[in-house]
Amino acid sequence: MTTRTNGPLESVPVVQGGIYGAITFVVSYLVSMVLLQADLEFNSDGIAELVSENAFEAAGMLFFNSHFVDLEVNVIGLDTTTTMFAQAETGIPQALYHVVPALLLVVAGYLVGRRVLGAGASLEDGVKAGATVVVGYLPLAATGAFVFAVNGSFGSAQPETATAILLAGAIFPLVFGSIGGIIASK
Template sequence: MSTARTSTGTAGIGAFAGTVTYLFGYLVTHLWQAANVRESLDAYNFVVELFGGTGIPIWKAVGWLFYNAHFVPFTYPEDGGRASANFIAGGDAPALLYLLPPILLAVAGFVLARAANARSADTGLRAGAGVVIGYLVFTVLGVFLFQHGSGAESIHPHYALAPLLAGIVYPVVFGGIGGALGGVTTSS
C-alpha cells in the first residue's frame, strides 16, 4: 500500500517538475530571443498583413525556436508539399540554445532524485527520468499551441519528432543523467 502511494507521489512530483521545466525553458527562450525573432519577422508580417493575412505571432515563432533547441524542426508549406527548418541549425539563432533543454532537464532530474532520497545512480536515474511525465504532456500540447494557420497551410513543430525527441528522449536521457548525479552525490 505504501509503495503504491509512494509511486503515485513520485509520479506527481515528476509530472510537476516536467511541467515547470518545460514552461521555464520556453520562458527563458522567449526572454532571450523574442527581440531577435520580432526583428526577423517584421518584414514578413508586414507583407502578409498588407495583403489581409495574419502575421506570425512572436510567441509562436519563439515556440518553434524552443523546439529547435531540442533538434525538432518546424514544418511549413512549400511547393505543394512540406519543408522543414531549424533556426538554430540555419544560423539564425545562437547555438547556445541547444544547451538550454539538457541543462534544465538535468537540474530537474537532480532535484527529483534528491526529493526521492535516491542513494544510488540507478534509483536516481529512475527518479530523474520521471520528469518525462509532465514534459511530454506539454510538448504535445505545444505542438498544437504553436501551430500557425490551419490544414496544409499551417506552420508547426514536426508532429512526429516533437513528442519523440523533445517529449521522451530529452527528458528521459537528461533528466535521468541529472537524477543519477543526484543519487550518487547524496550523502549516506
C-alpha cells in the same frame, strides 16, 4: 512525498517528477521566448512572414528546434521541413538555445532526486527518480506540437508532430532528467 507503491515502479516519485517536468517545460519555453526577444540580430527571412506577428508561436517553434525537432513548413504550396536556425541569422550563439532545455532538465532531475533519494541511493534509483520528469514534460510537448502552429496568408508552419512528441517530449526528459537523478544519487 507522494510515490507510487505498487508493481515494479515501487518508490518512483511520479508526482514530483511530473510537477518538476511540467515546470521545466514552461520555464524552458519562457527562456526560449526571452532569448528570441533579446536576440536583436535574429533574422529568419525564410519563414519571417509566418512568425513575425506570432511571438508566442515563434518562440514555441524555436523551443522545439532547440530539441532538434524540425518544422513542417508549407509556403505557397511548397511543403518542406526546416528549422528556424537553418533559416536564421542569430546574435546569440545557437548552441545556447540547445543547452537551455537540456540543462534545465538535468536540474529538474537533480531536484527530484535530491527530494526523494536518501543517503546510499543507488545509481538505478537516481536514474528512476530523474527520469520521472518525463511525466510532466511529455504531455506539454505533445500539446505544444499543435499549439505552436502558425497559419497565415503565406502558408503554415508547425513542429513535426511525431518528432516533437518522441524527441522533445520523451527522449530529452528521459536522458537529461536521468543525468540529473544520477548526479543527485552521489
